[in-house]
Amino acid sequence: MGSNNLVPTDTLVKELGLQKHPEGGYFVETDRQSAQVLSPFANNEPRSLGTSIYYLLTKDSPNGVIHMNKSVTYHVLHQGRAEYTLIHPTDPPKVEKHIMGTNVSAGESRLLLVGTGVWKMSRLLPEDTEYGCLITEVVVPGFHWEDHQFLTKGGFDELLKAATGETKEKLKLLENH
Numbered sequence: 491m492g493s494n495n496l497v498p499t500d501t502l503v504k505e506l507g508l509q510k511h512p513e514g515g516y517f518v519e520t521d522r523q524s525a526q527v528l529s530p531f532a533n534n535e536p537r538s539l540g541t542s543i544y545y546l547l548t549k550d551s552p553n554g555v556i557h558m559n560k561s562v563t564y565h566v567l568h569q570g571r572a573e574y575t576l577i578h579p580t581d582p583p584k585v586e587k588h589i590m591g592t593n594v595s596a597g598e599s600r601l602l603l604v605g606t607g608v609w610k611m612s613r614l615l616p617e618d619t620e621y622g623c624l625i626t627e628v629v630v631p632g633f634h635w636e637d638h639q640f641l642t643k644g645g646f647d648e649l650l651k652a653a654t655g656e657t658k659e660k661l662k663l664l665e666n667h
């Protein structure tokens with residue numbers, strides 16, 4: 491494979507045993523700690539100490555939908571590049587874009603930390619469809635569906651109403667995602 495060790499996405503899906511994720515893209519859980527902690531982000535309910543997944547965006551599934559998790563998530567890049575849009579539910583809300591990639595001098599980053607309760611959406615940029623984007627996500631405390639929420643039309647409209655200036659315009663561009 492030489493110095494260019496990018497792996498085609500269909501090979502990644504097979505080699506890593508990835509499944510379609512309901513949020514878009516592909517995933518497999520790679521660890522779930524059996525030890526439990528009381529999650530400070532979920533009313534002290536017991537959760538796994540931590541979980542991890544591989545997550546892959548591909549040409550045929552290039553977009554994730556807007557969702558949030560009460561736990562914190564560390565995103566660590568393995569291959570490719572992806573755009574992450576974060577919506578902070580502050581008053582007023584704030585929209586931030588990050589590129590996960592290796593071109594550090596262009597502002598890209600191999601590590602993206604998303605805190606509790608932040609709305610998140612990922613997508614492949616059109617020029618990056620060939621090799622997709624493969625990351626590991628580490629969720630602390632561990633992933634639990636009760637801590638997870640998809641952004642509804644009503645929730646989106648509330649963010650839009652609370653937003654001001656530029657943020658309103660940025661949100662309008664996300665409206666149909």
Ligand code: GUN
Pocket residue numbers: 519541542543633
């Ligand atoms: N099951 C469905 N989605 C997820 C996820 O994002 N993380 C983990 N660990 N399990 C899941």
